[in-house]
Amino acid sequence: MSSATHPPAQAARLSAVQVLTCGAAIVTLSMGIRHGFGLWLQPITQDMGWTRANFAFALAVQNLAWGVFGIFAGMAADRFGAFRVLVVAAAVYALGLAGMALSPTPLLFTLTAGLLIGMAQAGCTYAIVYGVIGRQIPAERRSWAMGVAAAAGSFGQFLMVPVEGWLIGGFGWQKALLILAAAALLIMPLALFLREPGFAGGAVPQRDQTIGQALREAFGYRSFQLLMAGYFVCGFQVVFIGVHMPSYLKDHGLSPQVASYALAIIGLFNVFGTYAAGSLGQRMAKRHILAFIYFARSIAIVVFLWAPLTPTSVYVFSAVMGVLWLSTVPPTNAVLAQIFGVAHMSMLGGFVFFSHQIGSFMGVWLGGYLYDTTGSYDIVWYIAIALGVFAGLVNLPVRESAIARGPQRMGAAA
Known part of the structure; x- marks a missing residue:
């Protein structure tokens, strides 16, 4: 039986509890910190005398860097294990947050808040943690486990955003960022518990496909292209x-x-949405789950813009969008593992996520640019609605069955 058929160490896996507990804690920290960045827009721009476009461009670069470096972080994690990648990413995350606090010019702010933090997020968020889950959790529980990890990221947002608001109010925006820089370093000890047996002592697991073969196969497969197109829209809307x-x-x-x-x-609410999406993915066609999420987002935005804007309408919209927020993540990654196997999962997930981050770049940058140009966010809201309909349609034809391969590489599809 091929070595690519199962996770790297077939006889010795990390326990599911260990993988999910530590992986969830890492995602809670890494995603929780970045979810609150919008709270810094006005304090930083007003204090530094910058425009919203300056701030938005830095976060747009952050999302694009996250996507670009996510590909290489995924390759490194697949080859050398997630532990090394997580440790380096934690250090870069802390450095980027400190630089974000101390940057005196928009250029340095873009290099720190944008490039450094984007690089760090590439190495300590979903693609890396999901690679460990894919290799260490049996296939029959994989979608559910990914839902648990995604729910942890959502809980991080629920937990960290009010904390970040409190830190800004109590310590000022600069000290608040320095405190978060120290918190990011907690990812390092958590990563110790995700050292996979198959990568012990620098071992590199044998695979039936090279990186080049895996990439040619994926990019030549229509369902992979459709998943990338849908994930572009996800990034645009949520960021x-x-x-x-x-x-x-x-x-x-x-x-x-x-x-x-x-x-x-x-x-x-995304805690419930992501967990439900992961659990339903064990029983329902994942393409139908994804199409529903994207269509529902467009409907929610239409109703939000149509209804009178009050705190109550904002909270209702937030609850509905929360259910739909990151619930695309478990079914998308589970489909990737189902089609292509887990041997190159972090890398392929990185490429799909790169598409997500191109969408994120466009969403955050267009928001700032069109606001400064027109004095309104209306055009971007309308674009988000149209893209949601598009994403719902392109996910419907996705084929979820394992890709057909020649006999010499059939093992990699399991």
Whole structure:
């Protein structure tokens, strides 16, 4: 039986409890910190005399860097194990947050808040943790386990966003970022518990496919292309809302506390949404789950823009969007593992996520650019609605069965 058929160490796996507990804690920290970045938009731009476009461009670079470096972080994790990647990413995350606090110019802010933090997120978020889950959790529980990890990231948003708002109010925005830099270093000890047996002593597991073969196969497969297209839309929508909604609400006369509560509600309800998506993925066609999520997002945005803007309408919208927020993550990654196997899962997940981050770049940058140009976010909201319909349609034809391969490589599809 091929070595690519199962996780690297067939006789010795990490326990599911260990993988999920430590992986969830890492995602909680890494995603929880970045979910609150929208709270810094107005304090930083007002204090430093920068435009919203300056801030938005830095976060756009962050999302693009996350996507680009996610590919290489995934390759490294697949080859050398997640532990090494997580440790380096934690150190870079802390450095980027400190630099974000101390940057005196928009250029340095873009290099730290944008490039460094984006590189760090590539090495300590979903693609890396999901690679460990794919290799260490049996296939019959994989979608559920990915839902648990995604729910942890959502809980991180619910937990960390109010904490970040409190830190900004109590210590100022610069000291708050330095405190978060110290918190990011906690990823290092957590990574110790994700050292996979198959990578012990620098061992490299044998695989039936080279990286080049895996990439040619994936990019030549229509369902992979469709998943990438859908994930582009996911990135556009969630990052635009996550970064610009606090300012959108303040522009319409609502207090900053409403924005903090709204982001926290998104995080809370996404705990349930991601867990449900992962669990349903064990029993339902994942393409149908994904199509429903994207269609429902567009409907939710239409209703939000149509209804009178009040704290209540904001909280209802946040709850609905929360259920749909990161619930695309478990079924998308589970489909990848189902089609292509787990041997190159972090790398392939990195490429799909790169598409997500191109969408994130466009969402956050267009939000700032069009606001500065037109004085309104309306055009970006309408684009988000249209893209949601598009993503729902392109996910429907996705084929979820294992890709057909020649006999010499059949093992890699398991």
